[in-house]
Amino acid sequence: MQVSDLGSWGIGSEKPLIMAGPCSAETEDQLFETAKALKEINISIIRAGIWKPRTRPNNFEGVGIEGLRWAQRVKKELGVKIAIEVATPAHVFEALKHNIDIIWIGARSTANPFTVQEIANALRGMDIPVFIKNPVNPDLSLWLGAIERIANAGITKIGAIHRGFSSFQKNKYRNAPVWQIPLELKSKFPQMPMICDPSHISGVRDWIFEVSQRALDLDYDGLIIESHRDPEHAWSDAAQQLTPESLGEMLTRLKIRKSTSENPEFIDRLEDLRDQIDNIDREIFEAVAARMRIVDKIGYYKKANNVTVFQVNRWKEISDVRKQWAKALNLNEEFMEEFFKLIHDASIRRQTAIINSEDAGKNGVMESQKTDAR
Numbered sequence: 001m002q003v004s005d006l007g008s009w010g011i012g013s014e015k016p017l018i019m020a021g022p023c024s025a026e027t028e029d030q031l032f033e034t035a036k037a038l039k040e041i042n043i044s045i046i047r048a049g050i051w052k053p054r055t056r057p058n059n060f061e062g063v064g065i066e067g068l069r070w071a072q073r074v075k076k077e078l079g080v081k082i083a084i085e086v087a088t089p090a091h092v093f094e095a096l097k098h099n100i101d102i103i104w105i106g107a108r109s110t111a112n113p114f115t116v117q118e119i120a121n122a123l124r125g126m127d128i129p130v131f132i133k134n135p136v137n138p139d140l141s142l143w144l145g146a147i148e149r150i151a152n153a154g155i156t157k158i159g160a161i162h163r164g165f166s167s168f169q170k171n172k173y174r175n176a177p178v179w180q181i182p183l184e185l186k187s188k189f190p191q192m193p194m195i196c197d198p199s200h201i202s203g204v205r206d207w208i209f210e211v212s213q214r215a216l217d218l219d220y221d222g223l224i225i226e227s228h229r230d231p232e233h234a235w236s237d238a239a240q241q242l243t244p245e246s247l248g249e250m251l252t253r254l255k256i257r258k259s260t261s262e263n264p265e266f267i268d269r270l271e272d273l274r275d276q277i278d279n280i281d282r283e284i285f286e287a288v289a290a291r292m293r294i295v296d297k298i299g300y301y302k303k304a305n306n307v308t309v310f311q312v313n314r315w316k317e318i319s320d321v322r323k324q325w326a327k328a329l330n331l332n333e334e335f336m337e338e339f340f341k342l343i344h345d346a347s348i349r350r351q352t353a354i355i356n357s358e359d360a361g362k363n364g365v366m367e368s369q370k371t372d373a374r
């Protein structure tokens, strides 16, 4: 898969790349005035939803083609670039006809390979930057598949947008970020720009700063942020949009760190600390392996005595004690609980396999003792 460097796309090379603008284009005036205020805080890529994918019907579904004409005026009079969402081949056709500079594929579309393929077919032979949002569900393959479909159509200016994932469970965020998924994507395609959409992750203005800072700390290449001249009265996503002024203020508060440093002292020290981390990780793995050997021994012992794998009292006791350990060691209790639960689940699976196996523990000879003797 060929992905060209963001610097060569002709949409700006400064990191972080900032795209901002209203969730939806509503009126010519609203789009123009918002874009003008954004230009004043040095934003040169304006986003605007023209066709809006709404979860429920009978909500505002976008102004359609008329909005593309407003966008053309904004582009001409303010000298900015315009980014819009496309969800059908007809949208692609209209976007290209109206000289839109950048398009993105929304989260709901990315989740549907038929839709992505149709968009890809409509884009064949074109040279427009395409950003692909993560699918609504946390599925790396689906995201990867969408990227591959667009790449197979010959597009090389491809970027990814992390906008969080929807969940049935109540969460602080509207779409909770799963930072690990875009990191895995990035490790597959290191040169592909990774953008964060803190607006759709947060769902409310209050969390936009912290999500943006987190993304920049993870070396994201840019941010796409919703901004409206009068957020309270926005026709869509009113709670999460920032005025251009508050966006400008927020951007100045963000700490922008370098991806790396050439300073030899820094490089030496980092290498040294990373060696230490490698050693500790190795010790963690060895400790898990040692734990599993004991888990197996207990499994054979339970099998020989016809006892169930899981004893609720024991589980309660060990999880309480581990919670106290986490606290005493100043570790995040929730994280350690999750971490330990994974280890415990794996242990239960091993013991279940042991007590159901045919030959294990036969004649009182424990498989694990044989293993130990190796």
Ligand code: PEP
Pocket: 023, 049, 053, 085, 105, 106, 107, 108, 133, 163, 197, 200
């Ligand atoms: C949007 O960016 O306006 C949008 C609808 O986003 P998403 O596809 O992430 O829901």
Ligand code: MN
Pocket: 023, 024, 226, 236, 237
């Ligand atoms: Mn929106």
